[in-house]
Amino acid sequence: MNATLRPQTVVPAPKVTLGPRQPAARPAGKDGPAVDVRDFSFFYGPRQALRNLSFSIERKAVTAIIGPSGCGKSTFLRSINRLNDLIPGIRQQGDILVEGTSVYRPGTDLVSLRQRVGMVFQRPNPFPKTVFENVAYGPALNALVSRRDLPDLVERCLRQAGLWDEVKDRLDEPGTSLSGGQQQRLCIARALGNQPEVLLMDEPCSALDPIATQRIEELIFDLKQHYTIVIVTHNMQQAARVSDFTGFFDQGQLIEFDQTERLFTKPAHERTEAYITGRFG
Amino acid sequence: MNRRILRRVLSNFMVGLMIGAVVVALIPLFFILLNLVLKGAGSLSMEFFTRTPAPAGETGGGVVHALVGTLLIVGTASLIGLPIGVGAGIYCAEYPTSRLTWITRFVADVLNGTPSIVVGVFAWAWIVAQQKHFSALAGSVALALLMIPMVLRTTEEMIKLVPNSLREAALALGYPRWRTSLSVVIRTTLPGIMTGALLAIARIAGETAPLLFTALGSQYLSFDLDQPMAALPLTVFTYATGPYEEWHRYAWAAALVLIIVVFVLSLGARLAVRRRFAING
Missing domain, CATH: 1.20.5 (Single alpha-helices involved in coiled-coils or other helix-helix interfaces)
Structure with a gap:
């Protein structure tokens, strides 16, 4: 985690800064932000879901997105790996850069983008295949590793997801036979299989019980050593517990973005304060 | 009250x-x-299943020619009809908004309601009349035409049952759309698609009308698809309307065999459904 505020040295041209509390952007390139959102707007047909978002997501840190239902949290998350592409009638303006590479430039290779940006969904959705096949599914696609090294990779991913000890004797059983919390960790392991740079999590605990939730949160804490994590959550305690930075969305706008501790203790905006104190949303 | x-x-x-x-x-x-x-x-006796018919007026003989004929004609029809029906069904389910899908669905529904004898006339006009001789292949084509809309619609319905979250999971791992369809959607629905295929095979195995002026029927054991061939429903038809008492008994026995074949196919379809891999979500 690197939460120190540094002076802004490079500000991309279309970027709209949000005041002094925005975390400083580091120089572009490999030292720049992991995800750079540049004046990004998104429309479902005539309805605008995201309005001129501009902010940076720190590498190897957990960034939480909070906000009331329908504020565009999930839309934003699914814009990073372009999973919204399937919906007819969508369009967007501005751009998002993942590790310096444009997501929306014409000719973007969706396959490689989605390999670099993993995703974990709200409900555990393992494939109706074996535990092993679930994790091997991503890396097998473009032969990221040779067939011989696949078992090692699967083991490493399952270990990272904190699931190895529970499933090492059941690798041939269907992934759907695991418990809900285990299934979600299997889905995390599956996303790790691609060795992504960024891991998106869309309310990963909302379908889980408190104990399984705690395990996932501990896991998120471990994973940020290796991955940049963006997590959407409805649960403000969860955002406070797991994240280093928090962005508060309301009606498609980014109201406030700051270090988690500061956003929760000294919010700069009234609406943020109203939301985190439970007065609306 | x-x-x-x-x-x-x-x-x-x-x-x-x-x-x-x-x-x-x-x-x-x-x-x-x-x-x-x-x-x-x-x-029913060993002779019934292993011998060809005795010359008219003599007793004894069997219907092996019709059994073999039904297997060959229905098998060929399946080879033609199943890939087309399943493929078109997958297309309709995966691209539901395409204009081609709308047309395909409409045509399939019309074809589903077309009397089978009309399909037989069609096969006669396009194959038998052109070649100037009856052939088993013409019968297979007629049966395949009957199969396609049935298989198409069941395949489409089965694929629609696959939860969208599963599709998204594969896409988020970087799988291109066509590979997502093939390796996740199709694999998940394979038992359902097989059930639809078996039921369609069972349905066409009993069809008589489309074979009357295509495969025509024959008294001899034949393996040549380019020649007229016997089939169980045709044998039932011929024997039941024939003048001899023995023929009438054979018609009943052949009908019983036909029912058993259909029954076994339907039972197989049921079992395939029951062993279906559980889908969650």
Whole structure:
């Protein structure tokens, strides 16, 4: 985690800064932000879901997105790996850069983008295949590793997801036979299989019980050593517990973005304060 | 009037009506089976399954020519019809907004309602009349045409049952759309698609009308698809309308065999569904 505020040295041209509390952007390139959102707007047909978002997501840190239902949290998350592409009638303006590479430039290779940006969904959705096949599914696609090294990779991913000890004797059983919390960790392991740079999590605990939730949160804490994590959550305690930075969305706008501790203790905006104190949303 | 008693009486009356409907629906089926077994089982023997018919007027012989013929004609029809039907069904399910899908669905529904003898006439006009001789292949084409809309619609319905979250999971791992369809969607629905295929095969195995002026029927064991060929439904038709008492007995026995074949196929379809890999979500 690197939460120190540094002076802004490079500000991309279309970027709209949000005041002094925005975390400083580091120089572009490999030292720049992991995800750079540049004046990004998104429309479902005539309805605008995201309005001129501009902010940076720190590498190897957990960034939480909070906000009331329908504020565009999930839309934003699914814009990073372009999973919204399937919906007819969508369009967007501005751009998002993942590790310096444009997501929306014409000719973007969706396959490689989605390999670099993993995703974990709200409900555990393992494939109706074996535990092993679930994790091997991503890396097998473009032969990221040779067939011989696949078992090692699967083991490493399952270990990272904190699931190895529970499933090492059941690798041939269907992934759907695991418990809900285990299934979600299997889905995390599956996303790790691609060795992504960024891991998106869309309310990963909302379908889980408190104990399984705690395990996932501990896991998120471990994973940020290796991955940049963006997590959407409805649960403000969860955002406070797991994240280093928090962005508060309301009606498609980014109201406030700051270090988690500061956003929760000294919010700069009234609406943020109203939301985190439970007065609306 | 005590409303609780009234309610119970009404409830029992309705349940009684429904049981009555079920019994009425089952009675004809029961009598058909009973009749077939009583009149046909007596003629079943090793000879019946292994010999070709005896010359007219003599006793003995069997229907091996029709058994082989049905297997060949239905097998060829499946080879033609299943890939087309399944493929078109996958297309319709995966690209539901395409104009081609709308047209395909419409045509399939029309074709589904087309009397089978019309399809037979079509095959006659396009193959038999052109080649100037009857052939088993023409019969197979006619049966395949009947299969395609059935298989198409069942395949489409089965694929629609796959939860979208599964599709998104594969896409988020970087799988291109066509590979997502192939390796996740199709694999998940394979038992369902197989069921639809088996039921379609069972349906066309009993079709007589499309074969009347295509495969024509024959008294000899033949493996040549370019020549007229016997089939069980045709044999039933010929024997049942023939002048000899022995033929009538053979018609019953052949009908019994046909019913057993259809029954086994349907049972196989049921078992395939039951072993279906559980899908969550």
